[in-house]
Amino acid sequence: MKDQVAELLNQAVSQLKSSGVIPEQHPVRIMVDNTRDKSHGDLASNIALTLAKPCGQPPRAMAEQIIAALPENSLISKVEIAGPGFINVFLAGASSAEIVADILSQGAAFGRNTTGQGEKVQVEFVSANPTGPLHVGHGRGAAVGDSLCRLLAANGWDVTREFYYNDAGAQIKNLTLSVQARAKGMGPDDSGWPADGYRGNYITDVANSYMNGDTIDADDRHVTGVADADNFDAIQQFAVAYLRREQDLDLKAFGVRFDVFFLESSLYDDGKVEATVQRLIEQGFTYESDDALWLKTTEFGDDKDRVMRKRDGGYTYFLPDVAYHKDKFDRGFKRVINEQGADHHSTVTRVRAGLQALQLGIPEGYPDYVLHQMVMVTKGGEEVKISKRAGDYVTLRDLIDEVGSDATRYFLVSRRADSQLTFDIDLARSQSNDNPVYYIQYAHARVHALLRKLEQEGHRYDQQQGIDALSKLELDDERALMTQLRRYPEAVAHAGQSLEPAGIATFLKDLASQFHAYYNNNRMLVDDAELRNGRVALAVAVGQVLANGLDLLGVSAPESM
RNA sequence: GCGCCCGUAGCUCAACCGGAUAGAGCACUCGCCUUCUAAGCGAGUGGUUGCAGGUUCAAGUCCUGCCGGGCGUACCA
Structure with missing residues (x-):
C-alpha cells in the first residue's frame, strides 16, 4: 500500500x-x-x-x-x-478492507517477504561451553537468536543456525578435574580440590553418572561412562557429553534447535588454527614480545595489541575465533550474525581486526553482532541473584519449569537486546491481562472461541460473504484494526532489517489490545448474516496475524485457554 | 582513566532510522458493570525525553561536552 x-x-x-x-x-x-x-x-x-x-x-x-x-x-x-x-x-474504505482478504488467502505466509532473495545467512547463538547448565543469560541469547532466525527466514533468507563450543580448552580441563575430584569423593573444601574447580552440585551428578556407567546421548555426541576415576580422557569425554545433553534438553524444552554444532577443537585438528597463525605472520601483522606472539590489532581500530600465542605456547581464545570466522566465510556465508552477551563485546573488535589482518578480502564489518545486555530476575519484588555459586543459581530450566516456555520466551525477546532486562517471575506467571503473553494468546484463543460459539448458535461461517461485506465495516475500532493488520508486513520487514525481534512483540501487544477493545465494545455474532460474517472474517484475520507473529517469537498460539 | 551499551509519565516499555500535539500498560482518581468464556469495561490525571550547547524548515531520534547506571578493559572464554 x-x-x-x-x-x-x-x-x-x-x-x-x-x-x-x-x-x-x-x-x-x-x-x-x-x-x-x-x-x-x-x-x-x-x-x-x-x-x-x-x-x-x-x-x-x-x-x-x-x-x-x-x-x-x-x-x-x-x-x-x-x-x-x-x-x-x-x-478508500475498500482498499483498507482488502488487507483482510489478503490475510485470509495467504494464511501463514502473510507478512513474509523475499528481501533476502534466498541468500545464505548464518546465525551463531547460545554457544555456551559445556561446563554447566544454561543460565538466564543464555536463555536470552537463545530466545533472541532463535527469533532472529525465524525473522530472517520470514524475510527471505536461507538461515543456518549454529552453536559453537569449546570441548578441549583450559575450562574443559578444569571441568574434568572437578568431575574427577567428585568421582573420588572429594568436595570443594577438601585440600585436593582443583584450584579453580567448578563447585556446583551438578558436578556431583556428572561424576555419579560416570561412575554408574551411564550412556549419554547428546545431539552431537554419544558417550558411555567407563567408571574409572583415574581415566582423565574418559572423564572429559563423558562430562562434555553429559553437560551437552543437559543443554540440549534445556534447548528442546525451549523449542530451540540448531543445524550445526561446531567444535573449537576441530579448528586445531584440521590445522586451521595453525594456518591462520601462519597467514597472519606472512601478512606482517605480528611481532614477538615477552616470549609471546602478538597481533597488531591496533592497525584495525583496537586500542591495544593482543596476544595470540601465549608464553606457554598455547593460543588465546581469540585466535581460534578468527580461524572460525574465516571458516564461516569459506563456507560461503557472506552474511554472518553473532548473537552474544554484551559481556563479550570486547571480542568484536578483535575478531574483526584478525579477519582484516588476513588480507583475504573479507568485508570490514564482518561479522555482524547482536549483543544482548544483562538480565535481572525478580521474584516477590526482590532480585534473585544469578551467581554460579550453588544454591541461588537461576538456570534457564528453572525459569521454564516455573513460568513455562512461552512466557519465558516472550519476556526474554520482548525488549530490545541492547537494553538491560528485568524478568519479573510473578508477572510472567500471572494469568491475567497484566501479563502480555497471556493477553496476546488469549486474543488468539478468543477468535477460535468465537468460531466455536458461532457453530453452537447454529450459524455457519461464510468466509466469502464475510469478505464481500468487509467494506461495510466502518466502525472506528474496525478501521483501526485493519490499519494495524496492514502494518504487520512492515513490522516483519523492519524487525528483520534492524535485527530487532522485540518489534514483533510490541506489534502483537498492540494488535491484541485493539482486538480486545473491539470485541468488548461490539457484538460479533449478530443476527444480520452479512455483518456477522464480515466481523468474523476480520476476527479470523486478526487471529491469523497473531499466530504468524507469535510463531516468529517461538511462542505458541493456543486455540483455547 | 579508556572503550561499548543504556537514560522517555511514579513503575515497565513504545515511538515505523529526522516529521505534525512524544504514545501504551500498570499504579492513582472518577464513572459503568452481571455481556459471544474470564473481577471485567470506559474515561481522566500524569512529560523541559538525564543536563548544556550545536546542526536545520523540523531533534526523543544526528554531532560535541558533561552527569548517572550497566558491561568490558587478561598471555580467561
Missing part, C-alpha cells in the same frame, strides 16, 4: 520535473509514513517539505502542485495538505 502511494507520488514528481517546477537533476527520495493521528489520514508524505528549498517555493505551494499532478487512483479517497506542508492520504 505504501509502495503504491509512493509510486503515485513518484509519477507526480516526474511530471513536475518535466514541466520544470522541480530541477531535473535533483535527486528525490519519496518517503511515505504511517500517520500517528488518524485525523491525518492513513499515510503521509513529507515530500513537499524536502522539495521546498531546492525548488525555491514554500512547502505548502509545493504540496499543492504535487497533489495537482497526482494521477487518479481508486485506492485513495482523499488527499489533504496539513501542517507545515505534509501531504496526507486517506485510503
